[in-house]
Amino acid sequence: MSETHTLKKGPIIIIDDDQDDCDLLRHIIDNIAPRSIYRFFANGQLALDYFLQTSEQPFVIFCDINMPVMSGLELSKRISENEYLRQKSIPFIFLTTSRNPGEIRKAYELTVQGYFQKPSTVNTFEELVKSILDYWDRCLHPNSIK
Template structure:
């Protein structure tokens, strides 16, 4: 599989994985409310680590809590998107399909070969 999917329960598990893997994750889809280290704290820790920051992994919140104050707080950091989780299986699949499609075509550091000009 080109892009294996990894699931983590806590923000600390995500951070530990990112600090120890040689894989270049394609994308991080993160909830806000996680035990031990929430999504906002995780993003802050990634940004504070120069090695992880340089890896330029797109970071997107996909969460059930989408209050205006939370959205504002999330965008005070460097995130690439904030989405409220769709309701229902088919709607959730479609939402993930277009999020993934966008990032498959978006160019960013470490995103792979650049198109010829």
């Protein structure tokens, strides 16, 4: 991708227990939006602890489904049940290898903003991530309006 820009919002949260997938996603985002800030977590519990303790306003959450300790589905559920976290209005995107219809249905019942299967090629993966970041970068956020 030749076009790059700087995201106007906070850190990008990547929750995935596969370090190679985290590294690839970071590389892709660095090509799209250099100087992005990241927070990485290997499971949902670590991410939930961060969300409950931080005053940061994350830009977007990219989350895997199947992880040890706390799954992505459980994390999404816990966020939606917590008034403080719900009011942060953080876009929650599942980015996973799972195509399980039950998991997809459950994800949307939890009102996530997207469920995407990780593409098999880097170019397709980059196009997908760019479209997601562009969309949320253009979206108005209640915490950014003064």
